[in-house]
Amino acid sequence: MEIREILNRHGFGFKKQYGQNFLTDSNLLRAIVSDAGVNETTTVLEIGAGAGALTRALAEKAKRVVSYEIDRTLEPVLAETLAGCKNVEVVFRDFAREPLAAIEEKLGEYVVVANLPYYITTPLVMRFVEDAEKCRGITVMVQEEVAVRFAATAGTPEYGAVTAAIALKGRCEIVRKVSRNLFTPRPNVDSAIAKVTFEEGRIPVKSTRIYREVVRAAFASRRKTLENNLITAFRLSREEARRVLAAAGIPEGVRGETLTPQQFAALADVMELQ
Numbered sequence: 001m002e003i004r005e006i007l008n009r010h011g012f013g014f015k016k017q018y019g020q021n022f023l024t025d026s027n028l029l030r031a032i033v034s035d036a037g038v039n040e041t042t043t044v045l046e047i048g049a050g051a052g053a054l055t056r057a058l059a060e061k062a063k064r065v066v067s068y069e070i071d072r073t074l075e076p077v078l079a080e081t082l083a084g085c086k087n088v089e090v091v092f093r094d095f096a097r098e099p100l101a102a103i104e105e106k107l108g109e110y111v112v113v114a115n116l117p118y119y120i121t122t123p124l125v126m127r128f129v130e131d132a133e134k135c136r137g138i139t140v141m142v143q144e145e146v147a148v149r150f151a152a153t154a155g156t157p158e159y160g161a162v163t164a165a166i167a168l169k170g171r172c173e174i175v176r177k178v179s180r181n182l183f184t185p186r187p188n189v190d191s192a193i194a195k196v197t198f199e200e201g202r203i204p205v206k207s208t209r210i211y212r213e214v215v216r217a218a219f220a221s222r223r224k225t226l227e228n229n230l231i232t233a234f235r236l237s238r239e240e241a242r243r244v245l246a247a248a249g250i251p252e253g254v255r256g257e258t259l260t261p262q263q264f265a266a267l268a269d270v271m272e273l274q
């Protein structure tokens with residue numbers, strides 16, 4: 001049965017404020033599941049079940065799927081589209097308000113696979129990057145420009161605090177570009193699938209907290225040099241800032257966006273000793 005027909009039959013009205021742009025193309029759905037590397041041993045956390053098209057495709061390959069959905073009016077739709085999927089649990093709650101530790105306690109090791117609601121994409125990904133302990137990877141459909149930012153390399157205009165935060169935890173790649181024509185309703189922008197594979201100890205750093213503070217400081221004002229941003233953020237004298245940069249092997253006069261995540265880590269390690 002066509003998803004559109006089921007939605008119509010239940011009198012469902014799309015809610016823009018929840019970022020409801022659903023997928024229906026079965027080839028694309030299967031490709032996303034394959035991009036995420038889901039198999040019979042995988043527990044999947046999905047955010048935003050929608051009409052259940054991706055949930056169902058995931059359930060066909062995964063050991064278990066737990067899917068959050070904020071919109072209760074989708075309950076009868078999902079009861080129909082997910083009928084017979086014994087390894088799926090849909091939780092009708094706002095994922096942003098759910099304590100991650102409790103979810104992890106329930107799931108054990110898991111991966112996130114989702115066609116994300118656009119209005120919370122970056123904070124949601126940052127939450128997994130910064131707070132998750134049992135997440136092994138994230139494969140998410142996001143706006144193409146956001147995916148480019150997630151996977152950017154140092155020195156490019158798209159490279160920013162989010163890129164450096166993700167890079168500390170995992171390898172990020174854009175695995176697929178997706179035309180806006182494949183969504184219902186059709187959004188105004190194209191999308192892409194970003195995949196972050198978490199790797200323990202990928203970029204060694206003594207303090208993750210200081211790494212984050214250094215990154216935040218470096219991108220606080222893109223027009224300023226790194227030295228000036230450090231002076232402002234950490235209340236350093238110019239001499240102290242220059243000493244710190246020299247100790248981390250970073251040349252004077254550079255801007256934050258030219259630093260690789262490894263250089264941010266070196267700088268954070270020096271800052272930790274201050």
Ligand code: SAM
Pocket residue numbers: 018019020021022023024047048049050051052053054055068069070071093094095096114115116117118120
């Ligand atoms: N997975 C479906 C698909 O691919 O067709 C739906 C994707 S749609 C882009 C995003 C879904 O996330 C919507 O169904 C929306 O209602 C849901 N959503 C939005 N905000 C949410 C939140 N804070 N917690 C849980 N679900 C949310």
